[in-house]
Amino acid sequence: MATIEQTTEIGAPAHRGASPGHDPHATATGVPNTKLAMWIFLASDCLFFGAFIATYLLYRGRDKVGPGPKELFDIPFTSATSFILLMSSLTMVLALAAIQRGDERRLRIWLLATALLGATFIAGQVFEFTEFNHEGLNLNTNLFGSTFFILTGFHGAHVTAGIIWLMSLWGMASQGRLKQGDSEKVEIAGLYWHFVDVVWIVIFTVIYLVPQPAAPGGG
Amino acid sequence: MTEPTPETGLARLEEAEAEVSGRDAGTLRRSEPGPERPGPQRREREVRPHPTPLQYVLIAVILCVVTAIEIAVSYTEGDIPDALIVVLLMGMAVLKFALVAAWFMHLRTDLPIFRRFFVLGIILAMIVYVIALATLNVF
Numbered sequence: 001m002a003t004i005e006q007t008t009e010i011g012a013p014a015h016r017g018a019s020p021g022h023d024p025h026a027t028a029t030g031v032p033n034t035k036l037a038m039w040i041f042l043a044s045d046c047l048f049f050g051a052f053i054a055t056y057l058l059y060r061g062r063d064k065v066g067p068g069p070k071e072l073f074d075i076p077f078t079s080a081t082s083f084i085l086l087m088s089s090l091t092m093v094l095a096l097a098a099i100q101r102g103d104e105r106r107l108r109i110w111l112l113a114t115a116l117l118g119a120t121f122i123a124g125q126v127f128e129f130t131e132f133n134h135e136g137l138n139l140n141t142n143l144f145g146s147t148f149f150i151l152t153g154f155h156g157a158h159v160t161a162g163i164i165w166l167m168s169l170w171g172m173a174s175q176g177r178l179k180q181g182d183s184e185k186v187e188i189a190g191l192y193w194h195f196v197d198v199v200w201i202v203i204f205t206v207i208y209l210v211p212q213p214a215a216p217g218g219g
Numbered sequence: 220m221t222e223p224t225p226e227t228g229l230a231r232l233e234e235a236e237a238e239v240s241g242r243d244a245g246t247l248r249r250s251e252p253g254p255e256r257p258g259p260q261r262r263e264r265e266v267r268p269h270p271t272p273l274q275y276v277l278i279a280v281i282l283c284v285v286t287a288i289e290i291a292v293s294y295t296e297g298d299i300p301d302a303l304i305v306v307l308l309m310g311m312a313v314l315k316f317a318l319v320a321a322w323f324m325h326l327r328t329d330l331p332i333f334r335r336f337f338v339l340g341i342i343l344a345m346i347v348y349v350i351a352l353a354t355l356n357v358f
Contacts, residue, residue: 047343
């Protein structure tokens with residue numbers, strides 16, 4: 001493949017001067033730049049979410065006032081929303097498989113399904129936050145409130161950004177502007193989407209499922 | 220000396236791939252569709268072809284089962300030691316994380332450089348925050 005491109009300096013547009021038949025995405029390193037950039041971003045996002053998870057663990061069980069997680073968490077409800085987010089990863093890879101084989105109809109269906117499942121997860125999170133607020137927990141109530149809302153709130157913001165991205169792709173696909181040759185666009189959006197899913201796998205286990213310390217005041 | 224035919228060329232390619240992946244060439248021939256059949260094919264810059272939709276569904280089913288076991292384990296609080304629950308839950312979370320990263324994010328099929336960057340980020344995060352939490356006497 002890109003033998004001419006490999007002789008260019010690193011970072012330079014590798015297809016410069018190439019004939020029109022050449023791969024426009026070829027790079028000097030042989031690695032797609034956008035995909036590599038997404039992986040580096042995801043690696044840095046591990047540190048971002050790691051900071052919030054570590055902070056949650058640091059302040060876990062150190063509250064002087066309630067309400068605490070034992071009184072608030074509704075595990076069956078959160079399990080259901082977690083299941084929905086997990087299934088959105090399946091629809092995302094099915095969208096990628098569809099565009100890779102040139103099936104634009106199924107691409108649109110699976111992209112829309114992924115966005116809708118993500119929106120359902122966000123709706124569940126909004127409902128949960130509202131319930132907690134009615135129970136008297138907000139960002140300033142106690143350490144649990146601060147660390148919980150910051151961590152899950154940032155994750156929710158990531159999911160929301162992913163939904164906007166997916167809907168943009170769905171809009172492009174609906175207008176016929178997303179062809180088989182553009183599968184890398186869907187793949188990169190998919191990487192981001194799966195990442196928010198794996199982050200939720202960790203958050204769900206660490207915050208919701210791991211045995212909680214006793215409620216503040218011994219309640 | 221015999222002229223190489225397309226058939227022998229394909230067989231040699233499969234043998235080379237099998238050598239890289241540590242699999243039997245016959246297994247590859249059976250599991251990977253040829254260019255004339257619909258299905259995933261190894262694209263440029265990939266070590267192996269992407270999984271089939273059926274394999275994706277299978278992974279999703281495994282993820283659901285593991286999640287169900289996780290939730291069931293969380294309800295055993297008080298019946299078995301908390302430390303054991305934490306170990307079991309963290310083990311299952313790591314398994315789910317690895318399944319999604321390897322199969323859905325294609326880390327097992329893509330170029331190793333992507334895996335290296337991602338694993339580097341995870342390891343760096345774990346080292347930094349485990350040290351921070353240990354310094355602050357969380358464990």
